[in-house]
Amino acid sequence: MNDPTSDDASETEAPVVLERIARESAPVLDNLVELYAHDFSEFIPLAIKESGRFELSFGDAWWWRDDRFPFFIRQGSALAGFALVERGSRVTSSSDMMSVAEFFVVRGARRHRVGTRAAHAVFGLFPGPWEVRVRKANVVAMAFWARALEEWPHETLRGGAFSAEGVDWNVFHVEP
Secondary structure, eight states, rough: OOOOOOOOOTTTSEEEEEEEEOGHHHHHHHHHHHHHHHHTTTOOOOOOOTTTTTTHHHHHTTHHHHOOOOOOEEETTTTEEEEEEEEOOTTTSSSSSSEEEEEEOOGGGGTTTTTHHHHHHHHSSSSSSSEEETTTTTTHHHHHHHHHHHTTOOOOOEEEEEEEEEEEEEEEEEOO
């Protein structure tokens, strides 16, 4: 469900940093997931519950599995989104590749290169091959990831198509 950011403004804004999400901060991530679900409901049918919330959660595996890496994205000290990355490909089953599982930047932080800088920070933490899957219906995300990956230095980018469970994806592979 990769939701993008559009990054048209200059990089003179506050620095973008990644903060590893501790288990006790899971409720904060769940709050951000509500915003993510709201944005993503444009592309997939997500129903709001009677509580007025989507009530989605990415689960506890992000804190107990050693192949999962959850991060808050901050612009300066302000919370700006999250990046969830995992070791292993969902497309090829390769275990030596890193994968962007979920990525979200709040609307107020978009168009300030927060998404691109966060993506590059994540790639820098885990050198080597990467995979980014984007729903083909999410045209804005496709453009964001193509641009962010093209700007990532010293890497080779190739794309491809992938379908699973009735969903068509574009898959970007980034290789050293």
